[in-house]
Amino acid sequence: MQPGTLLRTSLSAFRPSSLLFPSTAVSTTPAFRSAGWSIISGSSQITRRANSTTTTTTTTTSTTTEQQQQQPEQQSPPSSTIPPNLDLSPDSPAAPPSLRKYPYTVRRGTVVSVGKMERTVRVVHRHTVWDDHIRKSYPKLTTYMVSDPRNSLREGDVIEFSSGAPKSRRVRHVVERIIAPFGTAIEDRPPVMTREEREAERAAKRIAKLQRREQRRIEKGKGEGVKDHVGRIRRLVLERVREEKKKNEKQVEVEKE
Template sequence: MAPSNLLRSTAKSAGRITPTFPVQTRYATAINSRRSIWDFLGGNKPQDQTPKEEKQVEADQEQQKSSTETQRLDTETSTTTTTTTQSSPNIIEQVQEVEEEILSTPSPNKTAEEQAFWPADLPLPSLRQYPYTLNRGTVTSVGLMDKTVRVSYQTREWDRKVRKYYPKTVTYLVHDPRNSLRQGDVIEFSSGAPRAPRVRHVVERIISPFGVAVEDRPAVLTREEREAEMVNKRMEKLVRKAGKVAAEEGVDVEKATRRVVESKEHIGRIRALVIERAAAEAQTNA
């Protein structure tokens, strides 16, 4: 830049005057005082909407209203309590009368399904017997499935190449009928009747409990109790089916029950062969 231009720029900057404004303008004071600009320009001063005396009168009126409402609610509650105390014995008497009428009235004719029963001369339904082995393991997971726990079983595996045993951990899903197992328990479980596609073992007893004592848990079912429960379930199922058959075909309930039980009775292959041979021998001897 030329020296002349530098001199001109410095002269202009020296002759420039910076205006001085007040710190707070009239408009800013109006905003800070929460007054509208139109009231400010018109010269109207802010006034309270209601004087102090009117405010006191309104407060007294509100207190009177609240007191009257509380008195009214107290009277209503007292009247309701008296009516309920008076009507409660009447309601109890009415309920008792209705129960007596229901018990005294003869029951309507039951359907064939409700009349179905297990004949006394019929033997109990047989269960298929599975060979089983007893193993010991530790419960590693509880609560993810209903009546099923995860158990780790420690065993050994023979390596034919090295010709040596190596430790191996196998995980089983074990059936727990009463949800009596806890994580960390050492139990004895057995293989047997399948409960699900992946559940083929059932707990037999708790060897060493972890955490909660055995007395504070539901009892573990024995093999006899489990078999009795399965027999009862099978009986109920066959009776329901016999009732449906009797209702559909219009046959006697007892006859339908006998027919269904005979058709659903499980007979093994060897037992069936023995029965056939015995029947054939009886016919030849006759």
């Protein structure tokens, strides 16, 4: 509704009262003026909002139409990045064991206890905790059980450790490097294992475990044992690799002919 029509309707509503009480004229009362201006300002705000919404809808529709027009130009047939000679089937000897990949976070801490457990130390990590009620950060100490595969840590060392493959129920972190040694020099200690060395050792243990399992099944007379478990995602990847390999072989045969 336009502001002029809204004002005329309000004036028509107040005319009977002005006839009955001529002393309180409609056009001269300050209360009516304020009411009329509030009505006009409210209606103008509504019209502005409506105009803004219409402009936003038109801009969004124009952008979507532009994107839809640009999409067919940008889309192109995906190229096959899988090499034709790659064989990742479970039967091939080059296939790695299905090891789970664990996400990890890196933290820093100080070693406070060494020698009470085999290849495991106790590390204190200093950090802050935000209190939502008081709206303030407070310092906090958290103790972690960290795996030390080669017993290269000493009490008082400042180290960098990360989460990853769990060693036991309570040990779920492993040392990454020594930042500041305490006491014995780093050269006089066994070197800290790198992430690549740990992953290689883990894969070797898995392969040895599968070999022992197969040997036990052969000794019991059950023939070949159960193959390594293949998950849904890996199975789909292997099927796609096989399909790509067959297509490449067919193309080669057609080219030779």
